[in-house]
Amino acid sequence: GAVVSQHPSWVICKSGTSVKIECRSLDFQATTMFWYRQFPKQSLMLMATSNEGSKATYEQGVEKDKFLINHASLTLSTLTVTSAHPEDSSFYICSARSRGGGVSGNTIYFGEGSWLTVV
Amino acid sequence: RKEVEQDPGPFNVPEGATVAFNCTYSNSASQSFFWYRQDCRKEPKLLMSVYSSGNEDGRFTAQLNRASQYISLLIRDSKLSDSATYLCVVTLNTGGFKTIFGAGTRLFVKA
Numbered sequence: 351g352a353v354v355s356q357h358p359s360w361v362i363c364k365s366g367t368s369v370k371i372e373c374r375s376l377d378f379q380a381t382t383m384f385w386y387r388q389f390p391k392q393s394l395m396l397m398a399t400s401n402e403g404s405k406a407t408y409e410q411g412v413e414k415d416k417f418l419i420n421h422a423s424l425t426l427s428t429l430t431v432t433s434a435h436p437e438d439s440s441f442y443i444c445s446a447r448s449r450g451g452g453v454s455g456n457t458i459y460f461g462e463g464s465w466l467t468v469v
Numbered sequence: 470r471k472e473v474e475q476d477p478g479p480f481n482v483p484e485g486a487t488v489a490f491n492c493t494y495s496n497s498a499s500q501s502f503f504w505y506r507q508d509c510r511k512e513p514k515l516l517m518s519v520y521s522s523g524n525e526d527g528r529f530t531a532q533l534n535r536a537s538q539y540i541s542l543l544i545r546d547s548k549l550s551d552s553a554t555y556l557c558v559v560t561l562n563t564g565g566f567k568t569i570f571g572a573g574t575r576l577f578v579k580a
Contacts, residue, residue, distance in 0.1 A: 356512075382566055393572040394513070394556070443512050447566060457503070458558070458568055460512040 353377055354446050356461025363434055363468055370430045371464045373444030379424035380446035384458070385417070388441045400427050434468040441465055472496060475557050475571035482578055486547045490574045492540040492557030502533055504542045505556040507573065513556055516542075547578045 355374045363369050373383055382401050386394045398419050400406040406419035418430040427446075431438055444461040475492045482488050494502075502519035517524060519531040519540050530543040540557055557571035 384568065394570050396568075396570075399567075441510070445568075447568075457501075457515065457518070458560075460505075460514065463512045465510075 354380075354444065354459045354461040356444055356464055358464055359462060360465045361467070363466070365435055365468055366433055368430055368432045369434055369466060370428055371442055371444070371466075373427045373429070373446065373461050375425045375446045375448075375459070378446075378448045380427075380448065381424065382447040383421055383427040384445045384447075385419060385427075385429050386443045386445070388443060388463075394443065397429075431466065434466070436468045439467045471572075472569045473557055473559050473571040475555075475574050477572055477574060479575040479577055482547050482576070484547055484549060484578055484580055486578075487543065487545045488547055488576065489544075490542045490555055490557075490576075492542075492571055494538050494540070494557075494559045494569070496559070496561055496563075496569075497535075497538060498563055499538075499559045499561045501560040502540050503558040503560075504529075504531055504540075505558055505570075507554045507556055509553075516555070544576075547576075549578050549580060552576055552578045 353376050357372045385397045388394050396409050397412045398406045398408045400419045400421035402421050402424050408414045421427040441463050443463040445458045473494050504516040505513040506516045507513040517526050517531050519533045521533050523532045528545045532541045554573040554575050556573045559569045561567050
């Protein structure tokens with residue numbers, strides 16, 4: 351079963367509104383969570399890295415005021431797309447790094463992804 | 470040069486064929502290595518970790534060559550269900566944990 355849950359799976363919103371996507375690690379504590387965006391037929395693009403209790407680190411070219419990330423606990427990170435526009439329509443995926451040591455501590459588990467369509 | 474490079478393909482192979490994917494990484498400080506599989510319109514799923522000693526899981530064999538900074542994935546006896554994009558993933562921890570994805574290699578297995 352899924353170890354990282356992402357919600358909602360699908361969302362359609364009007365241009366100018368904000369949308370929040372949640373990412374939860376279900377049976378492990380995630381010190382670090384990642385947010386990606388993937389356009390059709392393209393590879394995953396890392397948007398930001400979020401560490402529990404601290405500000406997210408955004409990749410170059412990603413607007414931090416537009417894509418608000420909050421990692422309030424070891425099991426929950428949220429991505430809010432503010433003032434969404436049609437060009438923000440994409441597949442947004444979160445992933446979480448398990449907290450364990452050794453190799454298993456570096457394994458990344460993905461959420462199921464959220465399809466955002468802005469109309 | 471990209472930090473993780475893969476041949477984008479697509480690889481078109483018949484059922485039963487053996488196919489190999491290659492991946493190179495540029496940072497010698499890379500710590501962990503993985504192959505993920507991504508189906509169309511789905512999230513990536515961990516296929517297998519890659520170790521220097523090599524590891525095998527059924528029809529899948531992964532190899533790591535640290536000296537050459539090279540990772541491979543071999544799929545034997547290809548099935549139609551193996552059709553997907555295979556992502557090479559590298560992690561490193563240099564002043565912060567970082568995960569780097571290759572662009573993926575697309576595989577189509579045909580009857």
